[in-house]
Amino acid sequence: MAALLACGSEKSISERIALAEVAHYLESNPVYETADIEYGEVKFAQKSDAEALASYENLEKGGYVTLELLKERKRFLSKDSTFVYLIKLTDKSIPFVLEKTDKKATVKTFEYTLDDAGGAHIEQTGKNRAKATVTLTKKETDFADFAKKGADNNASFTKKTYSLRFNGELGWEVTK
Known part of the structure; x- marks a missing residue:
């Protein structure tokens, strides 16, 4: 009862x-x-993508992704540079990843x-x-x-x- x-x-x-x-x-x-995040080879512009790169660096500090700098290119007579990083998701990110394609992941x-x-x-x-x-x-x-x-x-x-x-x-x- x-x-x-x-x-x-x-x-x-x-x-x-x-x-x-x-x-x-x-x-x-x-x-x-x-939200969707990119991973794999991702290109960042020093000025316009600084906030996005900082977000990825915070994820790396938390152990959710690894960042590996592949290319760095300074533009001639410009203060802007471009960087290409290899971004990999780690096992720690699994509980937050809902969907994954070749280049993007949907995360909570x-x-x-x-x-x-x-x-x-x-x-x-x-x-x-x-x-x-x-x-x-x-x-x-x-x-x-x-x-x-x-x-x-x-x-x-x-x-x-x-x-x-x-x-x-x-x-x-x-x-x-």
Whole structure:
């Protein structure tokens, strides 16, 4: 009987049950932001790509990539130089890499976790259905430098609404 109560065997939903179900759902369906990074032979201009090169150097310090200078070319009568680096992803970067092609990798820049303290706003939409709006806090990864700069990066959290449905055998569960 205790197991049924923990799963939410009642058709009325509480904030505690909604948060537990959303947390369970997020374990297999994490929320994150991504960006593409280049690897392999990558060319950098000293001035215009200085920020990108600094981001790669930070990843190298963290052990996520290795950088090997292949070519350095000074332009005649110019203050700008070009560099070609061989960039390799290390095993430490595996948890952050979602997709990989020959020259680019899609990596997690920010991960979102459920803010239990923020609670949940619950709206019962029917006898067996409800919507729970929860707060997800934003945590940056070591790849955050590659995130697109914009309006999305002005908050350290996001609000997300999940649909829940009551199942007679399992109790409440997230459907989306």
